[in-house]
Amino acid sequence: MSPRFLLLLFVMAGLVVAFAPLPVQSVTPQERTIDIDARQYTYSPSELQVNKGDTVTIKLISTDVVHGLYVDGYDVSIEANPGQTATLTFTADKAGSFRFRCNVTCGAMHPFMIGKLTVGTNNWLYRSIGLATLAIFGTVISIKQKA
Amino acid sequence: MAKIELNRNPFIENALKSRYPQLAVFIVMLVGYIFAILAGLIGTPVGSHNFSIVFVWIAWWAVLILVAVPFFGRGWCAVCPIPLPGEWLQRGAMLAPPNKRPKWLNLRVPKMFRNIWLQNISFLLLALFSSVLLTTPNITSIVLAAMLFAAIGLSTIFERRAFCRYLCPVGGFIGLYSQTAPIELRIRDKQACVKCEGKPCYNGSEVGYGCPWDVFPGGLTKNTYCGLCMECIRTCPHDNIAVNLRPFSADLAKPTTRMDEAFKSFIMLGSAMIYAGVLLGPWGMLKDAAYNVGSNSWFVYAGVFLAIIFGVLPGLFSLGIYQRQNNIAFKQRFASLSTALIPLGMMFWVAFSLSFVLTNASYILTALSDPLGLGWNLFSTANTAWQPMLTSILAPAQTLALVGGLIWSARTAQKAANESWTSSMPVIVYCFLLTSVMLWLLL
Numbered sequence: 001m002s003p004r005f006l007l008l009l010f011v012m013a014g015l016v017v018a019f020a021p022l023p024v025q026s027v028t029p030q031e032r033t034i035d036i037d038a039r040q041y042t043y044s045p046s047e048l049q050v051n052k053g054d055t056v057t058i059k060l061i062s063t064d065v066v067h068g069l070y071v072d073g074y075d076v077s078i079e080a081n082p083g084q085t086a087t088l089t090f091t092a093d094k095a096g097s098f099r100f101r102c103n104v105t106c107g108a109m110h111p112f113m114i115g116k117l118t119v120g121t122n123n124w125l126y127r128s129i130g131l132a133t134l135a136i137f138g139t140v141i142s143i144k145q146k147a
Numbered sequence: 148m149a150k151i152e153l154n155r156n157p158f159i160e161n162a163l164k165s166r167y168p169q170l171a172v173f174i175v176m177l178v179g180y181i182f183a184i185l186a187g188l189i190g191t192p193v194g195s196h197n198f199s200i201v202f203v204w205i206a207w208w209a210v211l212i213l214v215a216v217p218f219f220g221r222g223w224c225a226v227c228p229i230p231l232p233g234e235w236l237q238r239g240a241m242l243a244p245p246n247k248r249p250k251w252l253n254l255r256v257p258k259m260f261r262n263i264w265l266q267n268i269s270f271l272l273l274a275l276f277s278s279v280l281l282t283t284p285n286i287t288s289i290v291l292a293a294m295l296f297a298a299i300g301l302s303t304i305f306e307r308r309a310f311c312r313y314l315c316p317v318g319g320f321i322g323l324y325s326q327t328a329p330i331e332l333r334i335r336d337k338q339a340c341v342k343c344e345g346k347p348c349y350n351g352s353e354v355g356y357g358c359p360w361d362v363f364p365g366g367l368t369k370n371t372y373c374g375l376c377m378e379c380i381r382t383c384p385h386d387n388i389a390v391n392l393r394p395f396s397a398d399l400a401k402p403t404t405r406m407d408e409a410f411k412s413f414i415m416l417g418s419a420m421i422y423a424g425v426l427l428g429p430w431g432m433l434k435d436a437a438y439n440v441g442s443n444s445w446f447v448y449a450g451v452f453l454a455i456i457f458g459v460l461p462g463l464f465s466l467g468i469y470q471r472q473n474n475i476a477f478k479q480r481f482a483s484l485s486t487a488l489i490p491l492g493m494m495f496w497v498a499f500s501l502s503f504v505l506t507n508a509s510y511i512l513t514a515l516s517d518p519l520g521l522g523w524n525l526f527s528t529a530n531t532a533w534q535p536m537l538t539s540i541l542a543p544a545q546t547l548a549l550v551g552g553l554i555w556s557a558r559t560a561q562k563a564a565n566e567s568w569t570s571s572m573p574v575i576v577y578c579f580l581l582t583s584v585m586l587w588l589l590l
C-alpha cells in the first residue's frame with residue numbers, strides 16, 4: 001500500500017471519528033435546579049451533569065465576596081452578592097463539556113475559579129481519544145512500512 | 148525540504164549585521180520590562196487589571212508559547228531585555244567595538260554548573276509558586292526584578308551571558324523546544340572554521356564580541372544553546388554564518404545524551420499536566436493548596452508536584468524502556484528516548500496556553516488603557532467587558548495540538564529508538580497514555 005494512500009485512508013478515518021453523527025439517547029427533558037455555593041476560588045459542587053434538553057436553573061449563593069458564573073459556549077451569566085442568591089435559567093441544548101467560571105473579579109485566583117458542566121455525554125473527549133488512537137496506529141503502520 | 152539561507156538576502160543580512168535594529172527592539176523591550184516591574188509594585192493589586200500580570204502572563208506568554216518558540220526557537224532570546232544591563236556593564240559599552248581588556252571579574256562558570264540543572268531548579272521553584280506568581284502583581288514584579296539583578300550580578304562575576312545560559316528559568320525550556328523550530332543558525336563551510344585563525348566568533352574581534360552564549364558556532368549541531376544574538380554574523384571574517392529556514396524538528400534526529408536535558412523534558416511535560424489540572428480544572432481543593440503557599444496543603448501539593456515530575460513520570464518511562472539485554476547503557480537510552488517527549492511537551496503547553504490565553508485575552512485591552520488600574524482610559528478600551536474568545540474552536544484546537552504532538556513524538560521516538568537499538572513502542576504507548584490524560588484534563 002502506497003504511503004500516500006495510507007495517509008489518505010487515515011485522514012478519512014480521522015474525519016469519521018471526529019465528525020460522524022452518533023446515535024442520540026432520547027431522554028425526556030427535565031427541569032433541574034442546582035444550588036451552587038461560590039467562595040474564593042471554588043464552586044461547590046464544581047462538576048455538574050445534566051441531559052441535553054434539560055431546563056437548568058442555577059441558584060448561585062456567594063458565601064464571601066461578589067462572585068459571578070459564566071458558562072462557556074452558552075454565553076450566559078449571573079452575579080451573586082455575598083449572602084444573596086442569584087438565579088440563572090437556561091436550556092442545555094448543546095451537548096458536550098463546558099467550563100463555567102467566575103466573571104466578576106473576586107481576588108487573586110479569580111481567573112482560575114472554574115467549574116465544569118457536562119451536558120449529555122462528553123463525546124468530544126471520546127472522539128479525541130479515538131483520534132489519538134488512530135494517529136498512533138497510523139504512525140506505527142507508517143514506521144513499519146518504512147522499515 | 149532543503150534548507151533556505153535567509154541571510155543570502157542582502158536586506159536580511161544587513162539587518163542582522165547592523166546592531167541598530169536589534170538595539171531598537173531591545174530598548175522597547177527593556178522599557179516594557181521595567182514598566183512591568185513598576186506596574187506590579189505601584190499599580191492595582193488586582194492581577195487581571197495590572198499591566199505586569201496581563202502583559203507578562205497573558206500577552207507575552209501567548210506570543211512566546213504559541214508563536215515564538217514553535218516557529219522561531221530562541222527568537223525570544225534574541226530580543227530578551229533581561230541580559231542587557233548586565234551585558235552593557237560587563238562590556239563597558241552599549242554598541243562600541245569591544246575593548247579587549249576584561250571588565251569586572253570575567254570568570255569562567257565552574258564546570259559543575261555548565262549544564263541546565265540550575266535552570267531546571269529555577270523553573271521548578273517558580274512552578275511551585277506559580278499560582279501566586281501568575282496572579283499577584285507585586286510577586287511578579289519581584290521575580291522580574293530578581294531576574295534582572297541576577298543577570299547583572301552574574302555578568303559582573305562571570306564571562307558572557309552566564310544567567311541566560313545557566314540560570315534563566317525560561318531559557319531552559321526555550322532551548323529544549325527550540326530544537327523543533329524551523330529556524331537555525333549554522334556555519335556554511337566547516338573547513339572555513341577549521342582554518343580560521345583566532346576564532347573571532349567565539350573570542351571576539353575588533354568588529355564584535357565573542358559568542359555571549361559561550362558557543363563555538365563551528366560546532367553547532369543543535370539549537371539548544373544558541374541564543375540567536377547574531378553576534379557571530381558580525382564577527383565572522385569569512386561570512387560563514389547562515390540563518391537557515393529548515394524542516395520542523397530537524398535537531399530531534401540527533402537525540403540527547405544528557406540527563407539534565409532529559410529531565411527538562413519530564414519537568415515541562417509534568418508541569419503542563421499539573422497546571423491543566425490545578426489551574427484549569429474544577430477542583431477547588433487543588434487551587435487552594437497551590438495558592439496558600441506555606442500551608443500544610445501547599446507542602447503536600449509541592450511534594451506531589453515534585454513526586455510526579457521526578458518519580459511518577461520518569462519512573463513509568465523507565466519501566467517502559469527497561470530491557471535486561473541491550474548493548475547501550477540504560478542511562479543513555481533513557482536520555483536518548485526522552486527526546487521523543489520534546490514535541491509532545493511543547494504541544495501540551497500549546498494546548499494548555501490556548502485555553503488560558505483565549506479566556507483571558509480581553510484583559511489585554513483593559514490593561515492597555517489602564518495599565519496601573521488607576522482609572523485611566525488612554526485608548527478608550529479601559530471599560531472593555533471581560534469576554535472569553537473563540538470558545539467554540541478551543542476544544543478542536545486543543546485536540547489538534549495534542550494529537551499532532553502525539554504523532555510528532557511517535558515519529559521522533561522511532562528515530563531515537565533506532566539510535567538506541569531498541570523498540571519505540573513503549574515510548575509511543577507512554578506518549579499515548581499521557582496524551583489521553585491531558586485530553587481528559589482539558590476537554
